[in-house]
Amino acid sequence: MERMEAVLQNLRASGGRITHARRAVxxxxxxARTHVTAEDLLNIVxxxxxxxxxxxxxxxxxxxxxxxxxxxxxxxxxRAVYHLTDNAHQHIVCEKCSYVEEIPSKLFNExxxxxxxxxxxxxxxxxxxxxxxxxxxxxxxEEPKHA
Amino acid sequence: MERMEAVLQNLRASGGRITHARRAVxxxxxxARTHVTAEDLLNIVxxxxxxxxxxxxxxxxxxxxxxxxxxxxxxxxxRAVYHLTDNAHQHIVCEKCSYVEEIPSKLFNExxxxxxxxxxxxxxxxxxxxxxxxxxxxxxxEEPKHA
DNA sequence: ATCTTTGCAAACTTTTTGCACCAAT
DNA sequence: ATTGGTGCAAAAAGTTTGCAAAGAT
Numbered sequence: 001m002e003r004m005e006a007v008l009q010n011l012r013a014s015g016g017r018i019t020h021a022r023r024a025v026x027x028x029x030x031x032a033r034t035h036v037t038a039e040d041l042l043n044i045v046x047x048x049x050x051x052x053x054x055x056x057x058x059x060x061x062x063x064x065x066x067x068x069x070x071x072x073x074x075x076x077x078x079r080a081v082y083h084l085t086d087n088a089h090q091h092i093v094c095e096k097c098s099y100v101e102e103i104p105s106k107l108f109n110e111x112x113x114x115x116x117x118x119x120x121x122x123x124x125x126x127x128x129x130x131x132x133x134x135x136x137x138x139x140x141x142e143e144p145k146h147a
Numbered sequence: 148m149e150r151m152e153a154v155l156q157n158l159r160a161s162g163g164r165i166t167h168a169r170r171a172v173x174x175x176x177x178x179a180r181t182h183v184t185a186e187d188l189l190n191i192v193x194x195x196x197x198x199x200x201x202x203x204x205x206x207x208x209x210x211x212x213x214x215x216x217x218x219x220x221x222x223x224x225x226r227a228v229y230h231l232t233d234n235a236h237q238h239i240v241c242e243k244c245s246y247v248e249e250i251p252s253k254l255f256n257e258x259x260x261x262x263x264x265x266x267x268x269x270x271x272x273x274x275x276x277x278x279x280x281x282x283x284x285x286x287x288x289e290e291p292k293h294a
Numbered sequence: 295a296t297c298t299t300t301g302c303a304a305a306c307t308t309t310t311t312g313c314a315c316c317a318a319t
Numbered sequence: 320a321t322t323g324g325t326g327c328a329a330a331a332a333g334t335t336t337g338c339a340a341a342g343a344t
Contacts, residue, residue, distance in 0.1 A: 186308090
């Protein structure tokens with residue numbers, strides 16, 4: 001919760017204003033702490049403040065993203081998911097069952113290095129999801145009808 | 148071009164039909180051979196067959212994807228890009244200038260293995276893009292005004 | 295008082311769908 | 320003849336925008 005105030009001050013320092021809506025969205029983001037969609041956030045903030053509009057959520061996320069506090073990822077087809085930038089992780093997403101798991105960024109270190117060395121390309125961690133098939137769905141594929 | 152006929156036979160074998168539109172979309176896909184959007188493909192096919200509709204392009208891509216012949220990737224925000232599945236590559240995408248480069252899948256081998264070993268997660272190659280900053284844009288950031 | 299943000303509605307972009315007609319087998 | 324595909328138009332889904340009123344500084 002300390003952190004929340006710090007972000008809000010940061011926001012003000014850059015010429016922005018601290019509003020009820022922004023406080024609520026940020027709060028929701030801290031509370032949820034997982035990959036949430038804009039609509040997820042809307043649902044959370046609306047429990048306390050039903051007047052807050054989806055477009056405000058988007059605009060707040062935008063503001064927070066410009067501050068570098070928030071990042072978003074496209075996990076697959078539909079909506080983007082947003083999260084605070086502190087916990088540095090990546091996502092693996094099962095394309096069969098939509099299961100999402102966070103994995104440590106460490107696993108990407110070598111790839112990151114190779115891309116820098118070979119292509120002078122600086123990967124932005126956290127901004128892509130790895131698509132594939134999860135353990136459970138792999139098993140299902142192996143034993144189609146469970147004998 | 149041999150390959151094209153093979154795909155079409157494949158399509159028929161699985162209960163599908165070989166139509167003018169499908170031939171045209173497939174042809175366009177072979178011709179373009181890079182990451183193209185559905186609309187790119189539409190433009191290509193419409194030079195020869197203006198009656199072909201965007202929804203037909205989507206439906207054909209869908210059919211080809213079910214066959215495993217085509218794959219699509221979400222490079223970032225907007226549209227998805229489609230490509231034939233043969234050349235196994237990944238994409239690195241510059242988030243500053245939208246520059247796209249193909250890189251060999253080989254670079255992902257270790258990551259792939261780690262994810263399998265640690266999470267029993269089977270990565271689907273080709274289905275995600277790596278976002279970051281390209282060489283040129285990195286340079287621009289270093290020397291803001293070129294002295 | 296000024297300049298930013300909000301709520302709303304409406305636009306926009308990309309993709310999907312329902313349906314009647316048409317075409318491939 | 321049958322089943323699957325096409326073109327069209329309209330809907331969906333997700334996100335963005337214009338504007339006047341409200342709010343933060």
